[in-house]
Amino acid sequence: MNIDWQNLEFEYTETQYVVRSSYKDGRWQEPYATRDKYMQIHVCAAVFQYGQEAFEGLKAFRGADGKVRVFRWRDNAERMNRSCEALYMPKVPDELFEKAVFLSLEKNIDYLPPYETGATLYFRPIIIGTSAKIGVGPATEYEFLMVATPIGRYFKSGFGTTPFILNRHVDRAAPNGTGPYKVGGNYASAFRATVPAHEAGCGCMFVDPKYHRYIDECGAANFFGVLHQKGKPTDDMSSYTYVTPRSRSILPSITNNSLMTLSRDLGIRVEQRRIEVRELSDFTECACCGTASVISPIGSVVDPDRNVTYRFPSKPGPVCTKLYNTLLDIQYGRSYDRYGWCVVI
Ligand SMILES: Cc1ncc(COP(=O)(O)O)c(C=O)c1O
Numbered sequence: 001m002n003i004d005w006q007n008l009e010f011e012y013t014e015t016q017y018v019v020r021s022s023y024k025d026g027r028w029q030e031p032y033a034t035r036d037k038y039m040q041i042h043v044c045a046a047v048f049q050y051g052q053e054a055f056e057g058l059k060a061f062r063g064a065d066g067k068v069r070v071f072r073w074r075d076n077a078e079r080m081n082r083s084c085e086a087l088y089m090p091k092v093p094d095e096l097f098e099k100a101v102f103l104s105l106e107k108n109i110d111y112l113p114p115y116e117t118g119a120t121l122y123f124r125p126i127i128i129g130t131s132a133k134i135g136v137g138p139a140t141e142y143e144f145l146m147v148a149t150p151i152g153r154y155f156k157s158g159f160g161t162t163p164f165i166l167n168r169h170v171d172r173a174a175p176n177g178t179g180p181y182k183v184g185g186n187y188a189s190a191f192r193a194t195v196p197a198h199e200a201g202c203g204c205m206f207v208d209p210k211y212h213r214y215i216d217e218c219g220a221a222n223f224f225g226v227l228h229q230k231g232k233p234t235d236d237m238s239s240y241t242y243v244t245p246r247s248r249s250i251l252p253s254i255t256n257n258s259l260m261t262l263s264r265d266l267g268i269r270v271e272q273r274r275i276e277v278r279e280l281s282d283f284t285e286c287a288c289c290g291t292a293s294v295i296s297p298i299g300s301v302v303d304p305d306r307n308v309t310y311r312f313p314s315k316p317g318p319v320c321t322k323l324y325n326t327l328l329d330i331q332y333g334r335s336y337d338r339y340g341w342c343v344v345i
Helices: 046-050 073-086 094-107 184-188 191-199 254-265 277-282 318-331
Strands: 018-024 032-034 053-055 058-062 068-071 120-129 142-151 162-167 203-207 215-218 222-228 240-245 269-273 285-290 294-303 308-311 342-344
Touching (some): 032 094, 053 184, 094 120, 215 277, 222 254, 285 318
Parallel strands (some): 162 294
Antiparallel strands (some): 053 120, 294 308
16 A cells, blocks of 8 residues: 555545445345445446435544544434435434444554545445336435545645636526535536536636525535624634525535534634625635535635626635634644544544
8 A cells, every 4th residue: 555645635545445234125234344346236226317326525534642533423424314315215324324434444444644644534425226216216225335535635725725716507406406415416417517617727606596696605615704893903813704605505514514613612703694796805715615625715706797806815814724723623633622523533
């Protein structure tokens, strides 16, 4: 095994084991670890016909104290079950999810990146409908998979700033659709916006699918902007407001939820509400946030339809920096985890 930990990107690196469990006759089987990364499934499996698939993403960290920390797995399990419900798939019991994460961690422990490389071990839980289906309807058999792979930075810039392009022409989800669920179809249908944006070296910012007027989210991450009370010192956290969209078409991000909690602890006001695109000019800094992107400050947002470019400081601002360090300190065990977000091993 020869992995260049410092230069890993957000891509799959082969690991040793995948953990699997099958759902048959109305119940989940005991999960097991296998080296075989290929599955034999029927050509008519429901996942191929009607897109019965949902997934998750969570991380394990090698801490400053040498211990391993898995961040908020219960929240991922809960969100996966909401996705399962939305697609008429059986729920994955917490005990099964837990066993699969920790068995996968144990079996792939050599792939957990060393402390201070900036890389982490990423888990990708997946559920698919496997029984053969032609009539339109849900499968009767399913497979739950827990894939692990070491990952590095999500954007080339890491904790530097990234430019974004706003897109009003592609909706990643319908107003009452599957936006709040982590289902593969949301991502495939957004490729026609995200791929051209990435090819231009940018991230893609989506607006709400109903009015095309409010900021929704940023590719595979939530959005937040920061307001600063004029005349107050910039190092005084109580002079800032953290503003993040309230929308029925975005994925409720566990990272964003953590950042809202940490913001309140730091004395930063938190507002979760609709954000008009033109409010971008009010923010002193803004960023996207998620498990993969952590906090990625936004350098600029081009709105091609209005011929406007919103510009932000070329370096991460004080609030992004404070929140980034506060979150990573918890994940790497450098500060007290008062909310019990990490399972320590
Ligand atoms: C569409 C979308 N929004 C937001 C997020 C961020 O969510 P989390 O912080 O739970 O990773 C993700 C990634 O999971 C995502 O795919």
